[in-house]
Amino acid sequence: MFGLGLSTSAAPGADPVGDARVAEELGFDFVSASDHPSGNEPTYEVWTMLTWVAAATSRIRVATRVLGVPYRSPAMVAKMAETLHRLSGGRLILGLGGGYSDEEFRAFGLGVPTPKEKVDGMVEAIHIIRGLWTEPDLTYEGTRYHTYQAAMEPKPISPIPIWLGTYGKRALEATGRLADGWIPSLSFAPPEQAAAMRERVLSAGRAVRCVYNVPFHIGRAGDDGAVVAGSAQQVTDVLAGFAELGFTSMNFIPTGPAPREQAELLAAEVLPALRALTPQP
Numbered sequence: 001m002f003g004l005g006l007s008t009s010a011a012p013g014a015d016p017v018g019d020a021r022v023a024e025e026l027g028f029d030f031v032s033a034s035d036h037p038s039g040n041e042p043t044y045e046v047w048t049m050l051t052w053v054a055a056a057t058s059r060i061r062v063a064t065r066v067l068g069v070p071y072r073s074p075a076m077v078a079k080m081a082e083t084l085h086r087l088s089g090g091r092l093i094l095g096l097g098g099g100y101s102d103e104e105f106r107a108f109g110l111g112v113p114t115p116k117e118k119v120d121g122m123v124e125a126i127h128i129i130r131g132l133w134t135e136p137d138l139t140y141e142g143t144r145y146h147t148y149q150a151a152m153e154p155k156p157i158s159p160i161p162i163w164l165g166t167y168g169k170r171a172l173e174a175t176g177r178l179a180d181g182w183i184p185s186l187s188f189a190p191p192e193q194a195a196a197m198r199e200r201v202l203s204a205g206r207a208v209r210c211v212y213n214v215p216f217h218i219g220r221a222g223d224d225g226a227v228v229a230g231s232a233q234q235v236t237d238v239l240a241g242f243a244e245l246g247f248t249s250m251n252f253i254p255t256g257p258a259p260r261e262q263a264e265l266l267a268a269e270v271l272p273a274l275r276a277l278t279p280q281p
Helices: 017-024 046-056 074-087 102-107 114-133 167-178 191-203 232-244 259-269 270-275
Strands: 002-005 030-035 061-064 090-099 139-141 146-151 162-164 209-218 226-232 251-256
Touching: 002 017, 002 270, 017 030, 017 046, 017 259, 030 046, 030 090, 046 061, 046 074, 074 090, 074 259, 102 146, 114 139, 114 146, 114 162, 114 167, 162 167, 167 191, 191 209, 209 232, 209 259, 226 232, 232 259, 232 270, 251 259, 259 270
Parallel strands: 002 030, 002 251, 030 061, 061 090, 090 162, 209 226, 209 251
Antiparallel strands: 139 146
């Protein structure tokens, strides 16, 4: 699977729905967007934006990259996810993370979880979400979250994949035990570290889709480590190296002033070769 990252910018001229339609026309498998509700720059709330995107497209999947668990009650996320999945015809990928931005938690009055509490909360959220998707009613007692005889109908029309954006030892081990996918970012997990992290995820012995989140720019010389840049062939070669590490799925973040042009270049000049190298199940 190959996805395209959508900006959540709400600045004049921003058009995430139009960008998603272009991504669908270009043959991308999914679009994704990040979850950063606090800040000085104008942005959309990610869940609301992706709902609008799903309503305006017909095939492409929509993914949260990733929801910060402390922002929303896990039980409500379970309900929100089922609704969006159903209304979109089964196209949701639910990305979750412990939440790395302490400044955002503090700004919104949510308290600042410790690293341990973030991982514990993420794990508990997965148990609650999956429990509400599958059980007639759910009573769950965790250290961070709980439910009491919680019923939720309807249940999902098809399985909703849960992808986790994780990096630390405990979080990676939890990903291997619980997740359907793992989506680390190049800037937080450069290739040499990502390969070792992937081994930890897969050490649980489960099949977990490994999806590398990669900023890119075609046409700009040089690769600074945080952005894969260069000619189309140079970008293809770097991405092929990521595939050899086991990242047979990727999410691409266009950089620079013309994201649609970058998406078009990627789809035309890079993805055909990359798809040939990474046959999908």
